[in-house]
Amino acid sequence: MSTPNNARDILFGGEPSQIPDTLTTIPLGEGLDITCTHVSKALADPSRPTELKTKYKTVVGWYACKAEQAVSQPLAKRRRTAAPTCDICHLTLPRPFVCLSCSFAGCWTGGHITSHLAGFGHPFCVDTKSGSLFCLECDDFVYGAMFEDLYLSTTLMVEENQTRFQVSKRIREPYQPWIPNNEEATSLKNTTVVPCQGCRGLLNLGQTCFLNVILQSFIHNPLLRNYFLGDRHNSRLCKHTECTCCEMDSLFTEIYSSSTTPFGPTSFLSTTWKVSAEMSGYAQQDAHEFFITALNQIHGTCRGSTNISCNCVVHQTFAGQLQSEVTCERCGNVTCTVDPMLDISLELRDPGVEKEITLAGCLRRYTKPEKLGREYSCTKCAKATHEAVRRLSIRKLPPVLSFQFKRFEHKTVSKGAPQKIDTPVRFPVAINMAPYTTLAVSKSDETISTHPGPDTMYEYDLFAVINHEGQMENGHYTNFARFQDEWYRFDDEK
Secondary structure (H helix, E strand, O other), rough: OOOOOOOOOOOOOOOOOOOHHHHHHHOOOOOOOOOOHHHHHHHHOOOOOHHHHHHHHHHHHHHHHHHHHHHHOOOOHHOOOOOOOOOOOOEEOOOOOEEOOOOOOOOOOOOOHHHHHHOHHHHEEEOOOOOEEEEEEOOEOOOOOHHHHHHHHHHHHHHHHEEEEEOOEEEOOOOOOOOOOOHHHHHHHHHHHOOOOOOOOOOOOOHHHHHHHHHHHHHHHHHHHHHHOOOOOOOOOOOOOEEEEEHHHHHEEEEEEEOOOOOOOOOHHHHHHHHHHHHHHOOOOHHHHHHHHEEEHHHHHHOOOOOOOOOHHHHHHHEEEEEEEEOOOOOOOOOEEEEEOOEEEEOOOOHHHHHOEEEEEEEEEHHEEEEEOOOOEEEOOOOOOOOEEEEEEEEOOOOOHHHHEEEEOOOOOOOEEEEEEEEEOOOEEEEEEEEEOOOOOOOOOOEEEOOOEEEEEEEEEOEEEEEEOOOOOOEEEEEEEOOOEEEEEOOOOO
């Protein structure tokens, strides 16, 4: 297979302009440190090193462009582009492997990329996602400091060219690498390098799946992660007893340690039992109840915790405001009430003409005006009436937005055991919350097409999902969480 001049256009859908031209001038480290003799020979050949490096940077830069646009561009401007497919089996490639000698892209699990290398005598291919280089003759992935520098510098260059400030159009300031001075270098000699993994399973300690799924959602919460890994709360210096913040600090220390074996959060469970009697014991518990309990305990033991205008990590992360407007249809008086919120509970009602229940549909019903089913006393006309309409809206959006679906109902009028609603709910990986805010909701039950501020102020990307399997009295929780750009399933029964 020959390599055409427009190989980059053929392989990547004719979008070479997305990769900055400045990538060809990225400075590299002086030492090669190549562990593969075949790569070293290829780089020593005067006719090949530039071609090999350029192709490597091209494919890595293409994937970095796609990944950056998926999170940096406004939701409305994200284009739906076809994913690359294997040139043999034509299956979609979540992580394409590309030949460094031609434009071939193939799958790894089906062995088509390696069969292509063997069939055409091409020595190397690269995983566009991780930048890992595979050598056919070694039949293994090989390490080279030069290629690691290429991968990091290329990815960084793409991020700097793609990222814009939310308000201004200026690009991000260029990254300046930290070079330790003599004193810092001396201090670093006695330190231990710890890999940042961030993905580690949790052991079931006896019907504690409700606890583990919430802890996994905390672990993958970027704001909580940055807070506790940034040493904002140090368990060795804390003077509190039964401190949930100390347990969070210890939890992040364990998750980001070098160990890959599942971790048992025994200390966290013990502290929860001591500070919250309703959560103690080995009975099955509700994950949402533990979520609220854990947030309250973190709030109570966190630095900056106050009863008014609290700036603790919980309120900085989860706190928002709901506005309730009650309109008296007799006199037209509107009474507004603003309440704090840490999450939003949505009912699973009949979707009607929508045929299926979606998150957007639940939010539309949540913010839709509804008649009060009880007697309402108007403060203006001073008369009790049933002619009143209430409408909810989100007055202040939190940085991290949590939804809970009410999956229980009473089938009969009498107080019987609640039954679970097993209806599936469709939800997107990204959502714009502007239509459900107080500013975007008009008085005439319609939504305003424009809203103040950039779109990024209202857009959220999904990073964790908690599922419940089984019935109300006997079930099991599992968690799906995103780490970087991959999704992982956490099930403490497996």
